[in-house]
Amino acid sequence: MPLLPFDNFRIDSALTAAEVHNALAAAVEPRKRFRLSRGQCPFEGELGIDSFTLTRIINYRNSFIPRIRGRIITTSSGSTVEGTMSLHPAxxxxxxxxxxxxxxxxxxxxxxxxxxxxxxxxxxxxxxxxAFGWTLTSGAFTLEARKARALLTSLLAPGQTPTLTAHTAPTPTR
The missing domain is CATH 1.10.287 (Helix Hairpins)
Structure with missing residues (x-):
C-alpha cells in the first residue's frame, strides 16, 4: 500500500472513441476558480481530442479530491479509457x-x-x-475516488459495474 494514495483505472466501453468523447464533453464544464453553486455537470476540467484532466464537482471542501487524468483509446470492440487519479500537486x-x-x-x-x-x-x-495524516489522506481520497470512478463508469460503460479499488498497481500497456 503506497504512502500517498493514487488509483490507476481502466474502463472498457462498447462506445466508440467519438461517443466517449461526446459523453465526457456533456459531463464536463470548464474549471472555475471560485464555485458558488454545484454546477450543471458532474465534472470540471479540460477535455482534449483523446485525453482529459478532470475533477469531480462537489459542494463541500475536500483537499484530497482526486485529479483525474486519462486518455481515450480506440479498440476493436469500442474504446478503452485508461487513467490515473492522484492528489493535487500542492x-x-x-x-x-x-x-x-x-x-x-x-x-x-x-x-x-x-x-x-x-x-x-x-x-x-x-x-x-x-497514522492520523495517512488515515485522513487515504480515507478522504478513497471515498472521492470511488464516487468519481462510479460516475465515469456510468457515463462511459452503462450497465457495467465499476471496480471500486484504490491503491492499485499500474495498468499494463498492450
Missing part, C-alpha cells in the same frame, strides 16, 4: 513534507530513546501523527 507536496518531517523527527526521538535505553511516551506522538 497536497502531494504538503503531505510529503509532513511525512518527511515526521520520519525525520520521529526517527530522531526513537534513536535517542534506543541510545539511552529509556522508553518515553513522547515516542508515540510522531507515530500517532503519522
Amino acid at each position: 497536497v502531494l507536496w504538503f503531505m510529503s513534507f509532513w511525512f518527511g518531517l515526521l520520519i525525520l523527527f520521529g526517527g530522531g526521538i526513537w534513536v535517542s530513546m534506543l541510545a539511552k535505553g529509556v522508553w518515553q511516551p513522547m515516542g508515540l506522538v510522531p507515530l500517532g501523527m503519522f
Whole structure:
C-alpha cells in the first residue's frame, strides 16, 4: 500500500472513441476558480481530442479530491479509457513534507530513546501523527475516488459495474 494514495483505472466501453468523447464533453464544464453553486455537470476540467484532466464537482471542501487524468483509446470492440487519479500537486507536496518531517523527527526521538535505553511516551506522538495524516489522506481520497470512478463508469460503460479499488498497481500497456 503506497504512502500517498493514487488509483490507476481502466474502463472498457462498447462506445466508440467519438461517443466517449461526446459523453465526457456533456459531463464536463470548464474549471472555475471560485464555485458558488454545484454546477450543471458532474465534472470540471479540460477535455482534449483523446485525453482529459478532470475533477469531480462537489459542494463541500475536500483537499484530497482526486485529479483525474486519462486518455481515450480506440479498440476493436469500442474504446478503452485508461487513467490515473492522484492528489493535487500542492497536497502531494504538503503531505510529503509532513511525512518527511515526521520520519525525520520521529526517527530522531526513537534513536535517542534506543541510545539511552529509556522508553518515553513522547515516542508515540510522531507515530500517532503519522497514522492520523495517512488515515485522513487515504480515507478522504478513497471515498472521492470511488464516487468519481462510479460516475465515469456510468457515463462511459452503462450497465457495467465499476471496480471500486484504490491503491492499485499500474495498468499494463498492450
